[in-house]
Amino acid sequence: MDKHTHHHEGGSSCHELLEGLSLYLDGDAEESLCREIEYHMKDCENCRVVVNTLAKTVELYHEHGKTQMPQEAKQRLFIALDLGDYMSSSE
Amino acid sequence: MTEHPTTAEQIDLDRLRSGDKAAFAQVVELYADRLYNLALKVSGDPFEAEDILQEAFISAYKNISRFEGRSNVGTWLYRITYNTALMRQRKKQPDTVSIDEPVQIDSGDMLPRQFFDWCCIPEKDLLTGEAIEYMGEAIQLLPESLKPVFILRDIEGLSTAEVGDTLDISTAAVKSRLHRARLFLRERLSEYFAERAAA
Numbered sequence: 001m002d003k004h005t006h007h008h009e010g011g012s013s014c015h016e017l018l019e020g021l022s023l024y025l026d027g028d029a030e031e032s033l034c035r036e037i038e039y040h041m042k043d044c045e046n047c048r049v050v051v052n053t054l055a056k057t058v059e060l061y062h063e064h065g066k067t068q069m070p071q072e073a074k075q076r077l078f079i080a081l082d083l084g085d086y087m088s089s090s091e
Numbered sequence: 092m093t094e095h096p097t098t099a100e101q102i103d104l105d106r107l108r109s110g111d112k113a114a115f116a117q118v119v120e121l122y123a124d125r126l127y128n129l130a131l132k133v134s135g136d137p138f139e140a141e142d143i144l145q146e147a148f149i150s151a152y153k154n155i156s157r158f159e160g161r162s163n164v165g166t167w168l169y170r171i172t173y174n175t176a177l178m179r180q181r182k183k184q185p186d187t188v189s190i191d192e193p194v195q196i197d198s199g200d201m202l203p204r205q206f207f208d209w210c211c212i213p214e215k216d217l218l219t220g221e222a223i224e225y226m227g228e229a230i231q232l233l234p235e236s237l238k239p240v241f242i243l244r245d246i247e248g249l250s251t252a253e254v255g256d257t258l259d260i261s262t263a264a265v266k267s268r269l270h271r272a273r274l275f276l277r278e279r280l281s282e283y284f285a286e287r288a289a290a
């Protein structure tokens with residue numbers, strides 16, 4: 001956007017719309033902002049890429065960003081907390 | 092042996108507050124994975140994450156009688172775990188930036204510079220083991236003021252209000268920091284996928 005910031009006729013610049021993109025992706029943006037972003041993206045390829053890859057970034061981290069605690073670490077935790085007698089039967 | 096706890100709503104707060112060990116064990120079972128994920132991503136070290144978790148749960152157990160129930164147990168535990176991680180980090184690196192300090196990022200740093208379109212690459216090609224590892228490394232590059240907001244909101248799935256409650260910052264600050272964190276990570280992933288495509 002630094003190299004292609006521009007105003008579309010009657011619309012907002014890429015830079016102006018950038019701030020509202022997370023609200024837009026989270027469904028928290030006002031309808032007028034949604035319309036502006038969608039109108040802008042129609043003929044701004046870079047903004048379209050930014051919106052799509054931003055959404056994909058959020059999705060990837062949500063679906064694949066968690067790290068499960070290793071079972072051995074969980075066992076050590078229960079023992080350290082003096083809860084060894086209460087470990088669930090799966091462990 | 093205990094039954095698997097299922098939801099936060101099933102936790103017996105009265106038993107918990109009275110110091111009942113079985114009730115506490117259920118809480119540990121229910122939240123250990125989620126809190127470990129936070130501790131690991133904040134510290135970037137699995138051994139440190141274990142120590143953070145032990146210390147946080149010990150602190151929670153000691154202070155359980157003071158839990159007022161205004162927030163839910165999960166939010167309360169996330170807060171204790173994050174504060175424990177931060178305190179340990181400050182002991183090791185006294186110049187660590189606090190979550191409540193202003194975000195020291197030039198707005199120019201958040202402007203997108205990568206326009207490689209990787210969003211529609213099929214996930215089986217996109218998500219190699221190396222890519223998942225890189226995603227973890229990219230989180231470690233996040234400024235400290237943005238990292239916990241992103242972990243709690245986008246990875247752990249807490250609501251904006253819960254994140255604000257956990258970190259003791261306003262919902263406006265949560266939204267603003269979350270957006271900056273997302274832009275930052277999008278940029279890192281775009282660099283990574285562009286480089287990989289060019290190789």
